[in-house]
Amino acid sequence: xxxxxxxxxxxxxxxxxxxxxPGLAGDWIRxxxxxxxxxxxxxxxxxxxxxxxxxxEIVAVLSKVPAFAQASKIVSLCxxxxxxxxFVAIDDPHALEDVDFAVLPAxxxxxxxxxxxxxxxxxxHRVIYFIPQHLSFIVRSPADAADAIVDNMHLAYExxxxxxxxxxxxxxxxxxTADIEQSxxxxxxxxxxxxxxxxxx
Amino acid sequence: xxxAEHPEQAAKFVANDERAHWHDQALWFxxxxxxxxxxxxxxxxxxxxxxxxxxxxxxxxxADYLEQFEQNATKLGAVVHWARDSEEHNQIVLSLxxxxxxxxxxxxxSMLTEECHLNPFLEEQGIEVxxxxxxxxxxxxxxxxxxxxxxxxxxxxxxxxxxxxxxxxQTEAGNNDPNYLTEAARNHLREKFLAADVGITGVNFAIAxxxxxxxxxxxxxxxxxxxxxxxxxxxxxxxxxIPHASDLxxxxxxxxxxxxxxxxxxxxxxxxxxxxxxxxHIILVDNGRSNLMGSEQFRNSLKCIRCGACMxxxxxxxxxxxxxxxxxxxxxxxSILAPSRDSKAHKSxxxxxxxxxxxxxxxxxxxxxxxxxxxxxxxxxxxGQLPMSKTVPxxxxxxxxxxxxxxxxVGAIGKFCLRHLPRWAIYHGLNPWGKQREMPESPKESFxxxxxIHESKKASDE
Numbered sequence: 001x002x003x004x005x006x007x008x009x010x011x012x013x014x015x016x017x018x019x020x021x022p023g024l025a026g027d028w029i030r031x032x033x034x035x036x037x038x039x040x041x042x043x044x045x046x047x048x049x050x051x052x053x054x055x056x057e058i059v060a061v062l063s064k065v066p067a068f069a070q071a072s073k074i075v076s077l078c079x080x081x082x083x084x085x086x087f088v089a090i091d092d093p094h095a096l097e098d099v100d101f102a103v104l105p106a107x108x109x110x111x112x113x114x115x116x117x118x119x120x121x122x123x124x125h126r127v128i129y130f131i132p133q134h135l136s137f138i139v140r141s142p143a144d145a146a147d148a149i150v151d152n153m154h155l156a157y158e159x160x161x162x163x164x165x166x167x168x169x170x171x172x173x174x175x176x177t178a179d180i181e182q183s184x185x186x187x188x189x190x191x192x193x194x195x196x197x198x199x200x201x
Numbered sequence: 202x203x204x205a206e207h208p209e210q211a212a213k214f215v216a217n218d219e220r221a222h223w224h225d226q227a228l229w230f231x232x233x234x235x236x237x238x239x240x241x242x243x244x245x246x247x248x249x250x251x252x253x254x255x256x257x258x259x260x261x262x263x264a265d266y267l268e269q270f271e272q273n274a275t276k277l278g279a280v281v282h283w284a285r286d287s288e289e290h291n292q293i294v295l296s297l298x299x300x301x302x303x304x305x306x307x308x309x310x311s312m313l314t315e316e317c318h319l320n321p322f323l324e325e326q327g328i329e330v331x332x333x334x335x336x337x338x339x340x341x342x343x344x345x346x347x348x349x350x351x352x353x354x355x356x357x358x359x360x361x362x363x364x365x366x367x368x369x370x371q372t373e374a375g376n377n378d379p380n381y382l383t384e385a386a387r388n389h390l391r392e393k394f395l396a397a398d399v400g401i402t403g404v405n406f407a408i409a410x411x412x413x414x415x416x417x418x419x420x421x422x423x424x425x426x427x428x429x430x431x432x433x434x435x436x437x438x439x440x441x442x443i444p445h446a447s448d449l450x451x452x453x454x455x456x457x458x459x460x461x462x463x464x465x466x467x468x469x470x471x472x473x474x475x476x477x478x479x480x481x482h483i484i485l486v487d488n489g490r491s492n493l494m495g496s497e498q499f500r501n502s503l504k505c506i507r508c509g510a511c512m513x514x515x516x517x518x519x520x521x522x523x524x525x526x527x528x529x530x531x532x533x534x535x536s537i538l539a540p541s542r543d544s545k546a547h548k549s550x551x552x553x554x555x556x557x558x559x560x561x562x563x564x565x566x567x568x569x570x571x572x573x574x575x576x577x578x579x580x581x582x583x584x585g586q587l588p589m590s591k592t593v594p595x596x597x598x599x600x601x602x603x604x605x606x607x608x609x610x611v612g613a614i615g616k617f618c619l620r621h622l623p624r625w626a627i628y629h630g631l632n633p634w635g636k637q638r639e640m641p642e643s644p645k646e647s648f649x650x651x652x653x654i655h656e657s658k659k660a661s662d663e
Binding site (some may be wrong): 002011012016017019020027028029044045094097110113114115125126129130153154158165168169173174175176177178179180182183187188189190191 | 419
């Protein structure tokens, strides 16, 4: 008998009382001002949120960020910002190792934990979410920034469809570690800074 | 396997009083962060109940869900492997590495691969395995094991990290700044990520309905490790399964808040199938887990999502250190899991507990930890694995307590001795209660005598 069959048989031999799935309906938390709450939580985890009306405003904010102003290799997958790396032409993701700054689209944001949802449907190399020194996300929200922010994770999963071959992730703030004496250090392996722009254009 | 008893190991740890207090405080700080997060959500208790029930539901239909997971993961292009025990798991990993001729592996945190002792096994085969979580890399360089499942290097001081990095990464001697040391590790590990042939990760959750995996990190090390090489090997215990993607809402809300007091980990990555043109191998490992399912008392421990909250709050863990348990998973949950694998080797662990119940209070999936620890004590006695130093005094105490006159008499002698005997006759090797602490001051009257005085006074007042 294969290991697979042995394991399944061993599990089926156990007498375990049947327990129902509890369902996920609940009076889950909502926020009066999702934009403000998202910004507060993101700031607490080391990131920054901005609500802007034009691409020029994004450029204005970024130009004050030294990491952007001094960046020599910029990947932008958002039409509003111009980069200087031909991302689509790159075949080997290792070639992205020296990217200083990336500006990437995110699908939506979650107020309760300051996360944005990203996936690789529009991104050829998923490593671009993790390898750049600094990262900015642009979330499109034509009418109101709050439309692009859900209150909690239950609503977040209602907006995501999983099951097709795909990579997706919630990203909340820049990468961090506290493995040395519980001292928080921003910039462990991934991004050293993270800005989220809600673009109402 | 002969494992050192917890009290002996703990004695070594507490011998350094200053360090023991520092360790205690560091973990209590994390526990307080967890509390702030828990109270920030009015639905916290509802989430815990839901998480507990989803896990119990999954265990009650585990075989079906495993088959469903296998089917869906395969559809997505992943290859699912099954391992009955750690040896089989390690062999599968090795054969996958040999198939591609891989020599350099980067691995993110996985308690399962620790449980299977994968690193030493692969190193013997001439394969370089680099742990990429900062804490794990520190303990790996120091040739130690993690002392905590979420904070692997919680027992190590920054001065020691500095020495280790000076030796291995040529950092400045005496520079103990965590920012500087983390930066050095970042640069060192970047090279490892870029040179890796294969990335290995653990799994936080596997979704039966979609065939996908979720891996949570703060550092981004799991993602970097599996986004550059073509092959991703994900190793998971069969209890990591959940039925639906929507169930993740409950677990991702609880996990980081319980573990480190964060609203969510920085990265919560959902893998559905391999990288385009790459390979994803998922190894489902039993290694004793299916045996736990049938036990009414201990089935609950399969709900564990490895957040470490029970360790952070445990007064014994905080003051004795993770290594005193001599197991991959230490602390309250480890003291339940280890004896289920080998109760003789780990018989001292269920006794490394004051039964205060703090672990049960903070557990995000409502494992009745302190009840299970008490169950284990009975189980170990039944199996005849208790040492005489415990069985004889317990028998004597039981005999004494069944006889009211004997109980009174022994009590009176005890009180007399505590008050009148010289110090050397009370504080010695035969009285472990007097070790490192003062015996309580002996009262003039026993409770019984006080009660009698009170009653007779009441009678005379009436």
